[in-house]
Amino acid sequence: MPVLQVEELSGGYSLGRPVLHDITFEVKPGEMVGLIGLNGAGKSTTMKHILGLMTPHRGEILISGNSRNEAPEIYQSQLAFVPESPLLYEELTVWEHLEFAARAYGVEPEAYRERADRLLKLFHMEEKADSLSAHLSKGMKQKVMIMCAFVARPPLYVIDEPFLGLDPLGIRSLLDFMLEMKQGGASILLSSHILSTIENYCDRFIVLHRGKVLAQGTLADIGGQAQASGASLEQIFYALVKDGE
Numbered sequence: 001m002p003v004l005q006v007e008e009l010s011g012g013y014s015l016g017r018p019v020l021h022d023i024t025f026e027v028k029p030g031e032m033v034g035l036i037g038l039n040g041a042g043k044s045t046t047m048k049h050i051l052g053l054m055t056p057h058r059g060e061i062l063i064s065g066n067s068r069n070e071a072p073e074i075y076q077s078q079l080a081f082v083p084e085s086p087l088l089y090e091e092l093t094v095w096e097h098l099e100f101a102a103r104a105y106g107v108e109p110e111a112y113r114e115r116a117d118r119l120l121k122l123f124h125m126e127e128k129a130d131s132l133s134a135h136l137s138k139g140m141k142q143k144v145m146i147m148c149a150f151v152a153r154p155p156l157y158v159i160d161e162p163f164l165g166l167d168p169l170g171i172r173s174l175l176d177f178m179l180e181m182k183q184g185g186a187s188i189l190l191s192s193h194i195l196s197t198i199e200n201y202c203d204r205f206i207v208l209h210r211g212k213v214l215a216q217g218t219l220a221d222i223g224g225q226a227q228a229s230g231a232s233l234e235q236i237f238y239a240l241v242k243d244g245e
Ligand SMILES: Nc1ncnc2c1ncn2[C@@H]1O[C@H](COP(=O)(O)OP(=O)(O)OP(=O)(O)O)[C@@H](O)[C@H]1O
Pocket: 013, 019, 037, 038, 039, 040, 041, 042, 043, 044, 045, 046
């Protein structure tokens, strides 16, 4: 069963003006799927619907077969979100953020400590474990958001443009860790404009344009749809959105 099913989703910020039109896609266990599109294409709005922050005008979203209406607690416990801009509690330390996230997801203390230690090491944040989040750099704050999601180990990660602000080592650590989670069976929906970075990591891509799915599939699939077989993701994307104008 797919971990995430988005079926004929239409939605937006006011009823009369839908921003998303009939969006259908799924993410299976162990899959990393890239959600790509120009500014304003609808990537964040799609994610807000998946997170349950917005109510669809039409269509349905299921996580591990559960809809948010029917089983809100199960639905919510199945996913972790990394937002584009970090949102932290200024008066909590890095370690306290990780502890808070782990408690919210019911992670056992022993498992949490092991995961938190590993994440702090991986993201070169050990020295900052006891620092207040208000005292961190922009990239360090982004790393805290990423670590909070990964300490929970849910079946589905929804990750919105995570690379901005991360240094090259941080980007590498994140990509490697996402691969490890994926190999362990987790599903990842990732949005990014850095197409050359995600090209080799995502199993499939969903190309959004003006709130519609323009193409979806593997690099080979969307290359075929764009009549640009063998081209890079960036070239394929350019060909697709140019035709979609
Ligand atoms: N809070 C809001 N109220 C009304 N309209 C909004 C709001 N946020 C976004 N929109 C509109 O919804 C559409 C999709 O925006 P969205 O933020 O989903 O795009 P995006 O693909 O995430 O873009 P970006 O790459 O710039 O982050 C745009 O037309 C935008 O103007």
